[in-house]
Amino acid sequence: MSEPAAIVALSGGVGGAKLALGLSRVVAGAELLVVANTGDDFEHLGLTICPDLDTVTYTLSGLANLELGWGRADETWGFMAALEQLGGETWFNLGDGDLALHLLRGERLARGDSLSSVTRAVTERLGIAARIVPMSDDPVRTYVRTADGPLAFQHYFVRDRCEPAVGGFEFRGIEGARPQAEFIAALAADDLRAVVITPSNPFVSIDPILELPGVRRALADAAAPIIAVSPIVGGQAIKGPAAKMMAELGMPGSALAVAEHYGGLLDGFVLDRVDGEQAEAVAALGLRPLVTGTVMRSLADREALARDVLAFADALRRVD
Numbered sequence: 001m002s003e004p005a006a007i008v009a010l011s012g013g014v015g016g017a018k019l020a021l022g023l024s025r026v027v028a029g030a031e032l033l034v035v036a037n038t039g040d041d042f043e044h045l046g047l048t049i050c051p052d053l054d055t056v057t058y059t060l061s062g063l064a065n066l067e068l069g070w071g072r073a074d075e076t077w078g079f080m081a082a083l084e085q086l087g088g089e090t091w092f093n094l095g096d097g098d099l100a101l102h103l104l105r106g107e108r109l110a111r112g113d114s115l116s117s118v119t120r121a122v123t124e125r126l127g128i129a130a131r132i133v134p135m136s137d138d139p140v141r142t143y144v145r146t147a148d149g150p151l152a153f154q155h156y157f158v159r160d161r162c163e164p165a166v167g168g169f170e171f172r173g174i175e176g177a178r179p180q181a182e183f184i185a186a187l188a189a190d191d192l193r194a195v196v197i198t199p200s201n202p203f204v205s206i207d208p209i210l211e212l213p214g215v216r217r218a219l220a221d222a223a224a225p226i227i228a229v230s231p232i233v234g235g236q237a238i239k240g241p242a243a244k245m246m247a248e249l250g251m252p253g254s255a256l257a258v259a260e261h262y263g264g265l266l267d268g269f270v271l272d273r274v275d276g277e278q279a280e281a282v283a284a285l286g287l288r289p290l291v292t293g294t295v296m297r298s299l300a301d302r303e304a305l306a307r308d309v310l311a312f313a314d315a316l317r318r319v320d
């Protein structure tokens, strides 16, 4: 049989999208299936906003706003200025170009199209060779447990700027949500080369995907190594509230703590060189550690990490 070639990457927003871009440039396009978290999605101003799907889509099409980490580059804000003038809610910024995607998606969803079909139409139109799918076509909404009660994710993340201390998470609707069909099929396929858990927030970007009914089972049965890249480097998250959440959850803010969080699900765990001394403790968990450069500043960094992760998976597959 020819070498297995298919890659499944689980991704949230910025960090995950960077590695997804690296992967898309080192494997043949259609061999990469990026599964995006939809727990961050929410209804706002009558629109269905899908931040992680959109960040991955914009990143793989070269349209992403690299300064903001979300939305489009070269954006204009005429809509927001008019919304402000009219007294609308302006805590969540919607660029004029970004708005086109939300309106198009809203119209298609209202017509009964699935989120997968809308996403496929957009990614094909934008010339993205990789496949990008939502983790589910059924709605799942992440709520953050705080001292003042559950908080919808975007209210926590944007409106309240991640200030409330988190006590845990709720993924509302997840019990009845079916994992996206191509995602589950890819995990069962015998041409699967690797499952890559990208360096996204473990709690609010990756766990919603893992907690979907049937996903952990499908991952356990998958015929390829499952590798996670630490989102924590030197005790800090590259971007976002992961380290703050870990402290509030009583966990050490370390790469090792992330490895423990994913636990037995993994075959391999990738740490940055600054955390190299934790490799032994990761190995003691029964995981294979890989120590390399995981901070992705340039496109070359994204590609280099992607190559390292895939070579790591190939090495693990040969020993298993």
Ligand code: FO1
Pocket (backbone or CB within 6 Å): 012, 013, 014, 040, 049, 050, 051, 052, 054, 055, 069, 070, 071, 091, 092, 093, 094, 098, 154, 157, 158
């Ligand atoms: N994040 C912000 O911090 N402020 C915003 O105004 C904002 C607007 C926004 C609009 C569209 C979109 O797709 C993402 C947006 N984000 C914004 C980022 C978003 O909250 C995060 O990307 C995810 O939910 C976390 O990964």
